[in-house]
Amino acid sequence: MKVCVYAICKDESRFVRRWMDSMGEADGIYVLDTGSTDGCAEQLRALGAEVTVGPVEPWRFDTARNRSLELVPEDADICICTDLDEILHPGWRRLLEEAWKPGTTRAAYRYTWNFNPDGSEGHVFWTEKAHSRRGWRWTHPVHEVLSWTGEGPEGGLVYVEGMQLDHRADNTKSRAQYLPLLELSVLEDPEDDRNMHYLGREYYYYGRWREAIITLKRHLTLPRATWADERCASMRYISRCCIELGDRAEARRWLLRAAAEAPHMREPWTELASLLYEEKAWDGVVYAAREALKIEERPRTYICDSAPWGSLPWDLLSLGLYYTGRFTEALEAVKRAAELAPADGRIANNLRLMAEAAGRGRE
Numbered sequence: 001m002k003v004c005v006y007a008i009c010k011d012e013s014r015f016v017r018r019w020m021d022s023m024g025e026a027d028g029i030y031v032l033d034t035g036s037t038d039g040c041a042e043q044l045r046a047l048g049a050e051v052t053v054g055p056v057e058p059w060r061f062d063t064a065r066n067r068s069l070e071l072v073p074e075d076a077d078i079c080i081c082t083d084l085d086e087i088l089h090p091g092w093r094r095l096l097e098e099a100w101k102p103g104t105t106r107a108a109y110r111y112t113w114n115f116n117p118d119g120s121e122g123h124v125f126w127t128e129k130a131h132s133r134r135g136w137r138w139t140h141p142v143h144e145v146l147s148w149t150g151e152g153p154e155g156g157l158v159y160v161e162g163m164q165l166d167h168r169a170d171n172t173k174s175r176a177q178y179l180p181l182l183e184l185s186v187l188e189d190p191e192d193d194r195n196m197h198y199l200g201r202e203y204y205y206y207g208r209w210r211e212a213i214i215t216l217k218r219h220l221t222l223p224r225a226t227w228a229d230e231r232c233a234s235m236r237y238i239s240r241c242c243i244e245l246g247d248r249a250e251a252r253r254w255l256l257r258a259a260a261e262a263p264h265m266r267e268p269w270t271e272l273a274s275l276l277y278e279e280k281a282w283d284g285v286v287y288a289a290r291e292a293l294k295i296e297e298r299p300r301t302y303i304c305d306s307a308p309w310g311s312l313p314w315d316l317l318s319l320g321l322y323y324t325g326r327f328t329e330a331l332e333a334v335k336r337a338a339e340l341a342p343a344d345g346r347i348a349n350n351l352r353l354m355a356e357a358a359g360r361g362r363e
Contacts, residue, residue, distance in 0.1 A: 031068065034056050
C-alpha cells in the first residue's frame with residue numbers, strides 16, 4: 001500500500017523539521033509552497049519532500065489544496081492532507097493501513113486542535129483528511145472540505161483508533177482573510193449550511209452581534225441545515241450575542257432550544273448553567289449542570305468544546321449545591337472538579353471551604 005502526505009505552506013520554516021519527522025512514515029511527501037521568503041521550500045527539499053513553488057491568486061484554500069493534491073502520484077493508495085504546524089504521532093501508518101479495508105475511501109482519526117496552558121488537550125475532535133487518491137476534490141474558499149466527485153456513491157469511512165494528529169498552532173498567523181473568504185463562500189453557495197454557520201460564527205468573533213444573529217438564524221432555516229450538532233452550535237452563538245446585547249432572557253431561551261436540538265451534547269447545558277450562575281439562580285445551575293453530566297460519551301465532531309468535558313460542569317454543580325445548602329453533595333462535586341483541574345487555585349480554595357461547610361453540617 002502506497003501512502004503519501006500532501007500539504008500547502010508559506011513561511012513556515014520553523015515547523016519544517018518537526019513536521020517532516022512526524023510525516024516520515026509516508027512513502028512520499030508533497031508540498032505546494034505558495035510563496036515563502038524564509039527558505040521553507042529549500043528546507044523541505046533538503047529533508048526529502050517534493051516541493052513545487054507557485055502562488056495562488058486570488059487566494060483560496062480550496063484551490064491551494066487541490067493544487068497540492070495534484071502533486072501526489074496517481075498510484076498512491078492513501079493521501080493524507082496535513083499542515084506544517086501539525087504533528088502525527090509515531091505509528092500512524094500501521095494503524096491507518098490496518099483500518100483501511102477494501103472499499104474504503106476515507107479515514108477519520110483523532111485531532112487535537114489546541115492545548116491548554118498546562119499542556120493538557122483542549123479542543124479535541126475527529127477529522128477525515130485521509131482519503132483515496134481518486135474521486136476527491138476540495139471545495140469552498142475557506143473552511144474547505146473534501147467533496148466526493150468520483151463515479152458512483154462514495155465508499156466507506158473508517159475510524160482509525162489510536163491514530164492522532166496534534167495541531168501546534170501558529171499563533172502569529174492572522175485570521176483577517178477568513179471573514180472575506182467566508183462571505184465569498186456564502187455568496188457562491190447561499191444554500192450551503194456549513195459555511196453559513198461559519199460566517200455567523202465569524203461575525204460573532206468580530207463582535208458584530210446583530211449580523212451574527214441574522215446569519216445564524218438564516219443557517220437554521222436552510223433546507224440542508226439538518227445536522228443537530230451544528231444547529232445547536234448556531235443557537236448557542238445566538239445566545240452569546242443576545243448576552244452581549246443585554247437580552248439575557250432571550251439568551252436563556254436560545255440555550256434551552258439548543259439543549260432540545262442536541263440532547264446528546266453537554267455544551268448547551270453547561271452554557272445554561274454558566275448563565276444561571278451569573279444570575280445566581282442556584283437551583284437552575286444545579287439542574288443544568290446535572291443534565292450536562294448525564295451525558296458521558298464525548299461526541300467526535302468538531303462542535304464538541306473542551307470546557308464542558310473538563311472541570312467546568314462539576315465546578316458549577318458544586319457552587320449551585322453549596323449556595324442551596326447541600327454541602328455534602330457540593331463537596332463531592334468540587335472534589336471531581338479538583339481532580340480535573342488540580343492546578344486551579346480557585347477550585348482548590350472552594351474545596352477547602354466546602355469541606356469545612358460539610359464538616360459543620362455533620363456536627
